[in-house]
Amino acid sequence: MADDAANRYDLIIVGAGPAGLCAAMYAGRGMLKALTIERGAPGGELLNTDLIEDYIGFESIKGWELAQKMTEHAKKFGAEIVTDTVERVRKAGDGWFAVTTARGKTYRAPAVILTAGGTPVKLGVPGEQEYAGKGVSYCAVCDGAFFKGEVLAVVGGGDAAVEEADYLTRYASKVYIVHRRDQLRASKILQERAFANPKIELVWNKRLVEIKGTDKGADHLVLEDTVTSESSTLAVGGVFIFVGFKPNAELVEGHAKHDAGGYFVTDERMMTSIPGLFAAGDVRSQLTRQITTAVGDATTAAIAVEKYLTTLREREKAGVAS
Numbered sequence: 677m678a679d680d681a682a683n684r685y686d687l688i689i690v691g692a693g694p695a696g697l698c699a700a701m702y703a704g705r706g707m708l709k710a711l712t713i714e715r716g717a718p719g720g721e722l723l724n725t726d727l728i729e730d731y732i733g734f735e736s737i738k739g740w741e742l743a744q745k746m747t748e749h750a751k752k753f754g755a756e757i758v759t760d761t762v763e764r765v766r767k768a769g770d771g772w773f774a775v776t777t778a779r780g781k782t783y784r785a786p787a788v789i790l791t792a793g794g795t796p797v798k799l800g801v802p803g804e805q806e807y808a809g810k811g812v813s814y815c816a817v818c819d820g821a822f823f824k825g826e827v828l829a830v831v832g833g834g835d836a837a838v839e840e841a842d843y844l845t846r847y848a849s850k851v852y853i854v855h856r857r858d859q860l861r862a863s864k865i866l867q868e869r870a871f872a873n874p875k876i877e878l879v880w881n882k883r884l885v886e887i888k889g890t891d892k893g894a895d896h897l898v899l900e901d902t903v904t905s906e907s908s909t910l911a912v913g914g915v916f917i918f919v920g921f922k923p924n925a926e927l928v929e930g931h932a933k934h935d936a937g938g939y940f941v942t943d944e945r946m947m948t949s950i951p952g953l954f955a956a957g958d959v960r961s962q963l964t965r966q967i968t969t970a971v972g973d974a975t976t977a978a979i980a981v982e983k984y985l986t987t988l989r990e991r992e993k994a995g996v997a998s
């Protein structure tokens with residue numbers, strides 16, 4: 677195991693999406709020896725987003741461009757970013773974390789900020805990947821405004837699907853909720869709101885089997901009746917898929933408190949129930965998941981780490997066991 681002084685840091689940041697990059701920038705400004713480990717190109721979900729129109733200060737910016745600006749900004753303050761996949765985050769007996777990677781490295785630090793984000797669950801149907809960003813979306817708050825006056829479909833029957841369908845009616849002329857059963861799983865209050873909304877129409881017992889379109893984007897859905905197996909089509913300007921979101925939380929060994937969806941529960945410092953382990957951005961249990969909330973969390977987490985490390989050092993000096 678490579679665990680020499682060069683692999684020891686004050687802080688290890690897992691993931692270089694908006695949250696990770698912002699944490700790295702603050703850690704640099706705070707003069708911490710910090711390492712950010714990212715499995716792909718820095719930027720996270722920004723790299724899957726065409727246009728961003730709700731990041732304050734940037735009326736309209738391409739996702740890749742914002743990713744580049746955030747990366748440059750973090751590096752300007754000394755961010756060290758390595759390309760590798762974190763496989764495990766484990767708190768060892770000495771109170772330090774051991775972060776092991778796919779390339780066989782072990783990095784150690786007394787504090788870790790997890791900013792590994794999450795992934796919207798895909799349906800895996802033909803056309804889904806082809807039209808992603810061209811009529812297929814997984815985020816109503818992010819993309820709803822691009823569909824003013826259009827007919828849209830939302831796929832799913834849980835809280836997220838019904839809440840987002842309601843949200844989309846502020847832009848769309850009509851929103852179909854396509855659900856494979858004859859009743860929704862969403863909470864009663866959300867269901868009542870959807871049923872009362874004249875722009876929402878429920879399409880019961882239908883499974884989305886294919887998304888079709890032209891080079892301009894998706895324009896209709898192929899549906900299959902889950903009772904009769906009959907096939908039908910639905911003309912739409914876009915489809916929003918809300919069949920789940922999976923946080924990348926499985927990296928942590930041992931139990932860290934999480935909510936029913938698997939998102940880390942933190943205190944107001946962004947610290948999880950494991951002392952020294954912080955979580956920020958999409959991986960954290962919270963009301964909404966946006967770039968602004970990710971960088972907000974990360975700011976708090978990085979500053980909280982500085983204070984946490986100071987307290988640890990004071991305790992060490994005083995000879996108090998951690």
Ligand SMILES: Cc1cc2nc3c(=O)[nH]c(=O)nc-3n(C[C@H](O)[C@H](O)[C@H](O)COP(=O)(O)OP(=O)(O)OC[C@H]3O[C@@H](n4cnc5c(N)ncnc54)[C@H](O)[C@@H]3O)c2cc1C
Nearest residue numbers: 691693694695715720721762792793818957958965966967
């Ligand atoms: C299609 C789409 C469009 C969106 N549009 C908008 C928008 O217009 N406006 C807005 O505010 N928000 C938008 N969002 C939401 C926004 O992108 C996220 O809230 C934000 O990116 C969260 O930042 P994050 O750093 O927490 O996570 P992420 O951006 O998901 O970054 C996590 C990073 O961690 C890395 N990682 C994960 N696991 C590992 C591992 N094991 N080892 C190493 N690295 C790892 C990933 O590669 C990734 O780079 C959109 C989301 C999607 C999916």
